[in-house]
Amino acid sequence: MQGFAQNANRILPGMANTVMNGFKPDLVPVYKELVTQFGVCDKWFASMPVSTQPNRLYVHSATSHGLSSNDTEKLIQGLPQKTIFDSLDEAGLNFGIYYQSPPATLYVRICFIFIVYINKENIYSTSVNTYRNLRKLKYATKFHLFDLEFKRHCKEGKLPNYVVIEQRYWDLELFPANDDHPSHDVSEGQRFIKEVYEALRSSPQWNEMLFIIT
Numbered sequence: 001m002q003g004f005a006q007n008a009n010r011i012l013p014g015m016a017n018t019v020m021n022g023f024k025p026d027l028v029p030v031y032k033e034l035v036t037q038f039g040v041c042d043k044w045f046a047s048m049p050v051s052t053q054p055n056r057l058y059v060h061s062a063t064s065h066g067l068s069s070n071d072t073e074k075l076i077q078g079l080p081q082k083t084i085f086d087s088l089d090e091a092g093l094n095f096g097i098y099y100q101s102p103p104a105t106l107y108v109r110i111c112f113i114f115i116v117y118i119n120k121e122n123i124y125s126t127s128v129n130t131y132r133n134l135r136k137l138k139y140a141t142k143f144h145l146f147d148l149e150f151k152r153h154c155k156e157g158k159l160p161n162y163v164v165i166e167q168r169y170w171d172l173e174l175f176p177a178n179d180d181h182p183s184h185d186v187s188e189g190q191r192f193i194k195e196v197y198e199a200l201r202s203s204p205q206w207n208e209m210l211f212i213i214t
Helices: 004-011 015-019 029-037 052-061 072-077 084-090 137-142 146-156 186-201
Strands: 095-099 113-116 143-145 162-165
Touching: 004 015, 029 186, 052 084, 084 095, 084 137, 084 162, 095 137, 095 146, 137 143, 143 146, 146 186
Parallel strands: 095 143, 095 162
Antiparallel strands: 113 162
């Protein structure tokens, strides 16, 4: 890997100008408002100088288990390393995965947001999960339909210690994608972030949360 922009240009000359571009603040009003009210981190580093998926594996397991590329076969099989989900379970702490599309935490997809609620802290971030251990039968009850249960759990103050919220990845006419992934409509992603933020803000757990979006 020789660099993100360089790789884009190798795929299609001039593509670097597109992939390194962005939106004016007024086009992403939810982000615009959040960054005026909360702290902003502007220094980020890759865990490995390789492709996307190996880096995302680090989020919940601190390793890619030797994966150094977007190897579809291995990602579908799932990586076997121990994850924070396993550590939480061993410590007697709970976690939950709220999904809109089929849970990508079982396979190969981007997770837009996750929440951590440990020792009165909630954290939001971005991750990908291709962890084989999450497919164990004992974790089946950790998966929840976002539209049916997330807001109710927020309102009742029943969010687990660690929560992953998965967005819609596939762009369908009745259910448009809201994952902010090109070439999906970013307004859907803005609507999704606003919905999650307002549900959390109204929760009795709100004052015990550290809220991070990446």
